[in-house]
Amino acid sequence: MPGLIGRKIGMTQIFDDDGRAVGVTVLEVGPCPVVQIKTAEHDGYDAVQLGFDRVKERNVRKPGAGHAARAGLDHVPRVLAEFDLGGEDLELGQELTVEMFDVGSRVNVTGATKGRGFQGVVKRHGFAGGRGSHGGSSVLRGPGSIGAGTDPSRVIKGRKMAGRMGGTQRMAMSRKVIGIDADRNLLLVRGSVPGGRNNIVMVRPGR
Incomplete structure (x- = not known):
């Protein structure tokens, strides 16, 4: 599976089955519609372009609106990012959600660190x-x-x-997924991830 785009909400702690406090980062991940599928024949490489969030109607520009319309979307995504297709069979307009991850699995979270000047x-x-x-x-x-x-x-x-x-891209590797709230698109991962609150992050499967 390719991955998802998300937003860092903040940090909190939960208690595991043994009663120990575990520090977790709360991420709002997806839903991410498939905006474009790139192929080796047409683009020279295989990849999928996903979108996240939405641009306010008054800020929509025609190039972005046309790009989203070709995927059958009724809104213009605010963030676009490419992921390795990984052999997945995806369709334009298809939505990928946080349910693609499992509790106990590992993920790599990429984001920009806090800028310190x-x-x-x-x-x-x-x-x-x-x-x-x-x-x-x-x-x-x-x-x-x-x-x-x-x-x-x-x-x-x-x-x-x-x-x-600061202000550089960093990856937090092999973070364990502690919890998933599919109704609110929330992913709880153990430990810290780069950036401050509301920072855009890329979540990919890890090991």
């Missing part, structure tokens, strides 16, 4: 910082030396320095 080396890389006494006030959160002098007379590539932190 421009940060120093202490927060970005966990540097300890400089000394706090003997005139060390100017080096408390500084990176220190970043390279040799005469040789090689440059900063080596890959040096850990201050810079933009």
Whole structure:
């Protein structure tokens, strides 16, 4: 099966059969209509394009409306994403729901991490910082030396320095499905997943 598009609702905890508290992330996953099916003969590769959520009527543009109409949809999806077809026999307009997953199975969740802006080396890389006494006030959160002098007379590539932190795509692998609420399209997975609340995520079968 290909996967689904979803939204991160937040985190909570539930109690398992042994009475232990388990931290879980609540995801609103699907329903995701099939918007386009790509084939090797026509597009050069096999894939399925799924949609999620919907664009408000006043914000609909003609190209998006035409693309959705060709799939027989009565709305324009707000998010589009491609998944590996995986040999599945799907049809345009078909809806994929959270019921494609099973409790106890494993999933991989991909999303963008929280953006932290421009940060120093202490927060970005966990540097300890400089000394706090003997005139060390100017080096408390500084990176220190970043390279040799005469040789090689440059900063080596890959040096850990201050810079933009977060806002990158990451995958939380092999998260266990703890619960499924098909009526509300909710998927409960054990542990954390990338991003903050309302972050768009891609949920694929894992192992």
